[in-house]
Amino acid sequence: MHGLTGLARLTRDQWRRPADLERRQLRALKDLIRHAYDAVPFYRELYDHHGITPADLDNPADLQRLPVVTRQQLQSEPHARLVPRGVDPARCLRSRTSGSTGVPLEILFRPRDRALFNPSFLRVYMAWGLRPWHRTVSFQSRSERLGRRSWYQRLGIFRNRVLLSRDDPDRWIDQLRRARPYMIHGYSLTLKLLAEALDGRPAGDLRVPLVTSTSGVLDDGARRLLERTLGARVVDIYASDEAGSVIAWECPRCAGYHLSTDTVATELLVDGRPARPGEDAAVVITNLTARTMPFIRYDQGDVARLSDRSPVCGRGFPLLEEVRGRAADFIVLGSGRRLTPHPFFLVLDHALGVGQWQIVQEEVDRLRVAVTMPDGHTLASLEAIRRAVSDLVEPGTAVEVEVVDRLERSSPTKLRSVISRLPAGRTPDGRLSP
Numbered sequence: 001m002h003g004l005t006g007l008a009r010l011t012r013d014q015w016r017r018p019a020d021l022e023r024r025q026l027r028a029l030k031d032l033i034r035h036a037y038d039a040v041p042f043y044r045e046l047y048d049h050h051g052i053t054p055a056d057l058d059n060p061a062d063l064q065r066l067p068v069v070t071r072q073q074l075q076s077e078p079h080a081r082l083v084p085r086g087v088d089p090a091r092c093l094r095s096r097t098s099g100s101t102g103v104p105l106e107i108l109f110r111p112r113d114r115a116l117f118n119p120s121f122l123r124v125y126m127a128w129g130l131r132p133w134h135r136t137v138s139f140q141s142r143s144e145r146l147g148r149r150s151w152y153q154r155l156g157i158f159r160n161r162v163l164l165s166r167d168d169p170d171r172w173i174d175q176l177r178r179a180r181p182y183m184i185h186g187y188s189l190t191l192k193l194l195a196e197a198l199d200g201r202p203a204g205d206l207r208v209p210l211v212t213s214t215s216g217v218l219d220d221g222a223r224r225l226l227e228r229t230l231g232a233r234v235v236d237i238y239a240s241d242e243a244g245s246v247i248a249w250e251c252p253r254c255a256g257y258h259l260s261t262d263t264v265a266t267e268l269l270v271d272g273r274p275a276r277p278g279e280d281a282a283v284v285i286t287n288l289t290a291r292t293m294p295f296i297r298y299d300q301g302d303v304a305r306l307s308d309r310s311p312v313c314g315r316g317f318p319l320l321e322e323v324r325g326r327a328a329d330f331i332v333l334g335s336g337r338r339l340t341p342h343p344f345f346l347v348l349d350h351a352l353g354v355g356q357w358q359i360v361q362e363e364v365d366r367l368r369v370a371v372t373m374p375d376g377h378t379l380a381s382l383e384a385i386r387r388a389v390s391d392l393v394e395p396g397t398a399v400e401v402e403v404v405d406r407l408e409r410s411s412p413t414k415l416r417s418v419i420s421r422l423p424a425g426r427t428p429d430g431r432l433s434p
């Protein structure tokens, strides 16, 4: 589906009545589960093991009879078992993501599986006033594929310019001055750095009406700074590669986040049962678009709360009160400059032989990288990791790589990829003293 066709469909969907959306979602779930059961060895075996067949799914509550699937579970499966029989994993596109957990998962996909990814973001931007003729700027990490523009962007519709998140904040500000975008989109930690840079160095008449943040919740301080320095409205968008699109997003009129129930079936669970409004609950998603590597009742590893409010904007999507638990720390360099965790994700998610990983900043000049190496390791492979991580930080920073059996957990269920043990004031929640 073309991006704009997808956008047209999603734009219509949001105004459907809740009962209509539920009916459509149930139909999509049935199709997906039938497909996974018939074609994907992993799901066939899993559902057989639990004595479930697609025919057992008759109403939305029946979804709870299917087992929840975790990232670790999928990570330990050979690719051929996760895709439909007849699909050659070697011919699929791939992305690797470890979210904030340090457990990289390779996602196999074909272009159709991501057809609604961009449209699902555009729908949110447009709800907040973006129009096709507005210019936008988005932050990306260096090794992501840059500059592949869609046909409509080449025509000047939804034109976007990419800034590199590893560049110096002063450089971002210069580029923003030149681009004069309507909207900036970026990772929450990158936007926090931008907010603080703008605070220290007034950007003159630079005004950006809209800032959208993803991959971690932007804290209130950074939000207020962006509002004050850019005159922006700041919007949090909750999305994941596994979900293949936006999961939930802040509404300009309602208090809280709308769940995009037309592209993702999201459940909030406490000990396996549906959560009540206001409870801290695990986010379990079913990606309704992807057929190559289905995600059905997949535990995102995030925490959110259901809202007891009804929408006032006329959209048919239910509301979350809050999305939490997507935190990762900054790495603080000796010079005081802070790096977001994303460059480390790129290096370690792709390092040869690494099962899971975690970076602990013990001191300002000492990083400990803990890795699991399920298939064994050599001194050379550890040295390669050490060098790749050293390249990201300043000279003089000691980087130790340690092979462990298991990673440190901040809670019984939660792994964190980047942990800073620096005292308060040098951690993400405090401003750095010069």
Ligand SMILES: [Zn+2]
Pocket: 251, 252, 253, 254, 258, 311, 312, 313, 314, 315
């Ligand atoms: Zn709303």
